[in-house]
Amino acid sequence: MNNVTTKQAFNFHHIGSLTPNLEKSEIMFNQLGFVFKKRIFDPIQEVNLSFGKNNLGILLELVQPVKNSKVQSLLKRNGPGPYHLCFEVDCILEQEKLLNKHGFICVKKPERAIAFDNRNVAFYFSVNDGLIELLEK
Numbered sequence: 001m002n003n004v005t006t007k008q009a010f011n012f013h014h015i016g017s018l019t020p021n022l023e024k025s026e027i028m029f030n031q032l033g034f035v036f037k038k039r040i041f042d043p044i045q046e047v048n049l050s051f052g053k054n055n056l057g058i059l060l061e062l063v064q065p066v067k068n069s070k071v072q073s074l075l076k077r078n079g080p081g082p083y084h085l086c087f088e089v090d091c092i093l094e095q096e097k098l099l100n101k102h103g104f105i106c107v108k109k110p111e112r113a114i115a116f117d118n119r120n121v122a123f124y125f126s127v128n129d130g131l132i133e134l135l136e137k
Contacts, residue, residue, distance in 0.1 A: 009095060010087040013135050014051075014059035017082045018075045022050045022064045025080075034060055042114050047071050049115050061086070061115075084123070086133040092122050095134055099124045104132065 019025040026036045034052035041048050046069035050062040063083075065071035074083060089095045092110045108123035113135070120136040 009098075010089060013086040013088045014061050015082050016061045016063055016084040016086060016133065017080070018071070018078070019062050019064050019080050020075060022048055022062055025062045025064075026050055026052065029060060029062070036062075040115055041066075044111060044114070045069070045071060051115075084131040084133050086121075086135055088135045088137055090137055092120055092134045092136050096122070096124070099126075099132070102126065103128060107131075110134075110136070 017025070022039065026034075029052055030036065033054040035054075036050050036052035038051040039049065045063075046066050048064040048066065050064075052060045052062070054060075063071065065075055096106060104124040104126040106122060107125045108121075110120040110122040112118040113121040116135055122134050124132045124134065126132075
């Protein structure tokens, strides 16, 4: 195994999970110890979001695409379940260079996210590692 140190540049923030029904998913994950306190609509992503934490402090973002959302195609193609990891970083564009070196391409350029107090988020995809979201501090 190759241990690469990132000097704490990437801090785990949350797991994003697709669902066709927020309410049903909240009930199920509540049974697994997650407590949901925040629901919002993100007009940029065209998704309904629900955020829950468990007793270990793990944040779960449930993502329900609205009709005709680009994210809806992901749900149709891949089905429900975890689909991205989010990491908090000081500067998205700085970390983009590192991700590019490891085969990631930007699939959604940095833009403000209502779910995270209008902080910038961007998405990167690698055929080997899947989808990563970067959230700027």
